[in-house]
Amino acid sequence: MSPSGPERSRTEARPSTAPGDPDGEGVDELGALFAAGDEEAIREAYRRWSPLVHTIALRSLGTVSDAEEVTQLVFVDAWRSRSRFDPTRSRLPAWLIGITRHAVADAHERRARDRRLAAAAEPRAEVAPAGDDRIVDRVVVADELSRLDDPQRTILRLAFYEDLTHDQIATRLDLPLGTVKSHVRRSLARLRTRWEVDGAVR
Amino acid sequence: MVPFDELHVSDDVLALLALGEQAGTDAERAHVVDCTLCSDEVTALADVVGLARGGDALVAPAPQVWDRVADELGLTRADRADDADVVVPLGRRRRSWGWIAGAAAAGLVIGGAGVGWALTRDDRGTSVVASATLEALPGWDATGSAKVETQRDGTRVLVVDVDEAHLEDGFREVWLLTPDVKGLVSVGTLDGTSGRFALPAGLDLERYSVVDVSQEPFDGNPAHSGDSIVRGALRI
Numbered sequence: 001m002s003p004s005g006p007e008r009s010r011t012e013a014r015p016s017t018a019p020g021d022p023d024g025e026g027v028d029e030l031g032a033l034f035a036a037g038d039e040e041a042i043r044e045a046y047r048r049w050s051p052l053v054h055t056i057a058l059r060s061l062g063t064v065s066d067a068e069e070v071t072q073l074v075f076v077d078a079w080r081s082r083s084r085f086d087p088t089r090s091r092l093p094a095w096l097i098g099i100t101r102h103a104v105a106d107a108h109e110r111r112a113r114d115r116r117l118a119a120a121a122e123p124r125a126e127v128a129p130a131g132d133d134r135i136v137d138r139v140v141v142a143d144e145l146s147r148l149d150d151p152q153r154t155i156l157r158l159a160f161y162e163d164l165t166h167d168q169i170a171t172r173l174d175l176p177l178g179t180v181k182s183h184v185r186r187s188l189a190r191l192r193t194r195w196e197v198d199g200a201v202r
Numbered sequence: 203m204v205p206f207d208e209l210h211v212s213d214d215v216l217a218l219l220a221l222g223e224q225a226g227t228d229a230e231r232a233h234v235v236d237c238t239l240c241s242d243e244v245t246a247l248a249d250v251v252g253l254a255r256g257g258d259a260l261v262a263p264a265p266q267v268w269d270r271v272a273d274e275l276g277l278t279r280a281d282r283a284d285d286a287d288v289v290v291p292l293g294r295r296r297r298s299w300g301w302i303a304g305a306a307a308a309g310l311v312i313g314g315a316g317v318g319w320a321l322t323r324d325d326r327g328t329s330v331v332a333s334a335t336l337e338a339l340p341g342w343d344a345t346g347s348a349k350v351e352t353q354r355d356g357t358r359v360l361v362v363d364v365d366e367a368h369l370e371d372g373f374r375e376v377w378l379l380t381p382d383v384k385g386l387v388s389v390g391t392l393d394g395t396s397g398r399f400a401l402p403a404g405l406d407l408e409r410y411s412v413v414d415v416s417q418e419p420f421d422g423n424p425a426h427s428g429d430s431i432v433r434g435a436l437r438i
Contacts, residue, residue: 039277039278042275042277046268046271050262050263050267050268051260051261051262051263052260053263054260054261054262054263054267055260055261058261064264067263068263068264068267071263071267072267072270072271072274075271076271076274076275079275080275134253134256137253138253138254138256138257139257139260141250141253141254141257142254142257142258142259142260143260145254145257146260146381146382147382150409154409156254159221160221160251160254160255161255163222165223166218166221166223166225181214181217181218182214184214184217184218184221185213185214185216185217188217188220188221188247188250188251189213189217191250191253191254192246192247192250195250195253
């Protein structure tokens with residue numbers, strides 16, 4: 001038992017540019033370069049976050065061609081509207097995810113409209129839901145999980161997908177019990193922080 | 203409600219409870235039930251656990267998506283050529299390991315819950331437990347295939363075939379990479395277009411699940427040259 005205040009866990013993985021930052025190193029500097037129109041910044045942003053954008057679109061829309069179209073649109077739109085991105089107020093990945101949400105919602109709208117046109121004789125079709133918000137959350141958490149170093153990533157995967165208890169994990173990986181417990185705590189806190197930083201923004 | 207001693211259950215125990223374990227003592231679990239602060243923490247962490255359990259691998263967009271972005275934005279030519287880091291690794295200069303990590307974004311399925319395995323027996327008593335289609339990296343035309351066979355005695359062999367014969371100075375080396383391309387294991391040199399490589403018993407193929415064949419110069423440097431010819435993820 002240890003005393004803890006309401007700020008627990010948030011004090012642990014506070015967003016910063018330190019190594020282990022949930023958005024990768026130098027994310028603030030990258031945001032500033034992006035806003036300033038440095039072409040290197042969009043290349044790096046694409047490298048870091050195109051899988052994230054593409055996967056959100058793919059899970060929401062279901063087809064690779066639509067997901068690719070959304071990915072293209074998001075990065076083109078982000079670059080063209082970079083003057084509206086304020087690096088002191090938001091972070092590049094969160095901003096890209098915001099654009100992705102809109103692009104995905106637009107794609108759903110278009111589909112619904114196409115369906116209505118195709119079935120003009122039918123009574124007015126309902127607008128399709130603009131995708132499950134949890135899709136973004138799940139993809140953001142999966143992305144962060146993939147960014148964890150080992151043994152943390154393996155520990156969490158064993159806990160998540162193989163339902164092993166922490167002592168089973170300690171035995172399997174031949175690690176001290178206390179080490180596994182603290183990795184579980186810190187890594188979960190990190191997933192949560194990343195989700196709060198990038199995913200929960202609506 | 204604030205407990206009598208104003209102490210809360212440790213974060214370690216709360217994290218394990220969020221994973222669904224029967225962690226902590228009876229007294230600690232009873233405290234969590236009564237304490238809003240502790241139970242809120244477990245609920246929030248359990249939410250993250252639920253998201254993780256419901257998620258699966260990230261899928262990188264195909265390499266041509268970046269080309270379309272660069273075309274549409276009219277990014278400068280120099281910038282696009284320089285973009286070798288992402289999609290066009292041409293030239294034979296030794297690159298830093300960094301671009302390979304970048305190349306992970308160029309067409310690999312990354313992350314995820316691991317490789318699924320299926321057993322297909324053949325007549326020789328070996329089982330193919332995984333296979334991969336190897337696709338050329340930009341700048342190369344070769345394609346190929348790879349499979350992992352388990353022998354009767356339990357040993358594993360990686361079989362690699364690449365259709366393009368070796369044309370350049372230097373040699374080819376076969377690697378197994380982690381999907382995020384942060385880890386790599388050399389499994390041997392490829393002479394000609396086919397090779398069989400015995401895999402170390404302890405090598406985790408769920409972790410090192412990507413087959414990579416690189417062009418290596420004879421420069422005495424055992425590191426990956428950064429010049430990959432073909433690559434593919436092992437799967438069922």
